[in-house]
Amino acid sequence: MGKKGDLSAFERGMVVGARRAGLSISETADLLGFSRTTISRVYRQWAEKEKTSSERQFCGRKCLVDARGQRRMGSLVRADRKATVTQIANRYNQGRQKSISERTVRRTLRQMGYSSRRPPVTSMVYLIKWPVTADMAEAKIQEGYITVSGQKLFYREAVPAQNSSKPPVLLLHGIRFSSKTWQDLGTLHKVATAGHRAVAIDLPGLGNSSDAKAPSPLGEPAPPSFIKDVLDTLNMVPAAIISPSLSGMYSLPFVLSNPQNVAAYVPVAPICTDKFKAEDYSRVQFPALIVYGDGDEQLGEVSLLNLKNLSNSQVFCMKGAGHACYLDDPDTWHHRLLEFLDSVK
Incomplete structure (x- = not known):
């Protein structure tokens, strides 16, 4: 979500609603899955002009993983369902001129529909797809x-x-x-x-x-x-x-x-x-x-x-x-x- 223009009117309304309900920028970002920069600018735009639409197109963090990168990351996860975020980041960065951080990997996986565990030492990633058993x-x-x-x-x-x-x-x-x-x-x-x-x-x-x-x-x-x-x-x-x-x-x-x-x-x-x-x-x-x-x-x-x-x-x-x-x-x-x-x- 590198552009504020990518947000629908409903999503911008959710940002404003969460901030007006008393949630902080970080809490709103965690709840909705948008960047803190996007949360801040959408709400500031509404506060200044009392609307959530804007002619400004660019807002939020730069997209570091494109569609091709997401396909590659998905392949890494499917190849080893028990891989940690650290392992996935290391494998993804192999042979690349510009590496990405573990935080970017975790955020990208979440946007792709994966979820992450957070045990005390490391993070485990898995697909939310569960086999249908006999019972x-x-x-x-x-x-x-x-x-x-x-x-x-x-x-x-x-x-x-x-x-x-x-x-x-x-x-x-x-x-x-x-x-x-x-x-x-x-x-x-x-x-x-x-x-x-x-x-x-x-x-x-x-x-x-x-x-x-x-x-x-x-x-x-x-x-x-x-x-x-x-x-x-x-x-x-x-x-x-x-x-x-x-x-x-x-x-x-x-x-x-x-x-x-x-x-x-x-x-x-x-x-x-x-x-x-x-x-x-x-x-x-x-x-x-x-x-x-x-x-x-x-x-x-x-x-x-x-x-x-x-x-x-x-x-x-x-x-x-x-x-x-x-x-x-x-x-x-x-x-x-x-x-x-x-x-x-």
Whole structure:
């Protein structure tokens, strides 16, 4: 993203919304995946002229890895799925006049759809593509659209092979992800195989719901009626709700004002936790599993500070994991998630 002109109006709006919500330039860059220079200039342009469009074309860091370089980097990763970022950088720079840093390698891999682990010593890179095992095949996957407030939202659903009395599970997602993340990771299958109806939606403006308009600006709590309408339309009340990062702006207003419709809550370093008072959290009684990665020094710690006021909550810190901690260690994530859901009556 070397040019500000490459950003859509929606993406520029997200930058402005995040900064107005109180996020720093670095926090906004980490959340949205844009450079700090781009964040700074887009917001300054809006502040000076109260708009996010601009005739200036160039903004942000220079693109150091072109399409050919990305193909080469992808080949290196596929040749050795367990290679560290350091190893990939060294192999990529061999025979090149201008070398690139490990930071550039990590950023490029993230833009290409790879994710990185961050254990204490080194970083492991892997593709977010998980094989469908025999137990996963027991759950049936279907896709479709629902209409909420006159807008179409895409969803993926995994149905248990047998009828179950266990509560259904609604899976939301972060700003750089979609319902497909939960399918590729295997979470949809595993939750359904454990006996829960599992539904993952694409939030407004993202994934296959890109034409839908968000009910509130980025970083501002959405009306509680949004998630309520989603659950009512899907016939999922009461539901366990898994809510990482961006989706906190949708889930928190709902769970805190409609606790009777919540079977359980699994917040994963969500945004907007600071928009509510301690007593708002303490008065609800549904079971909650607060999840964050110990490498998430921003949203992880901020969200924990507020979410720990939930009166019936457990805290699960994923070691060596970052903001999207479920991607860094899927096995640990699935084990603890299913253990928690199994305890929900």
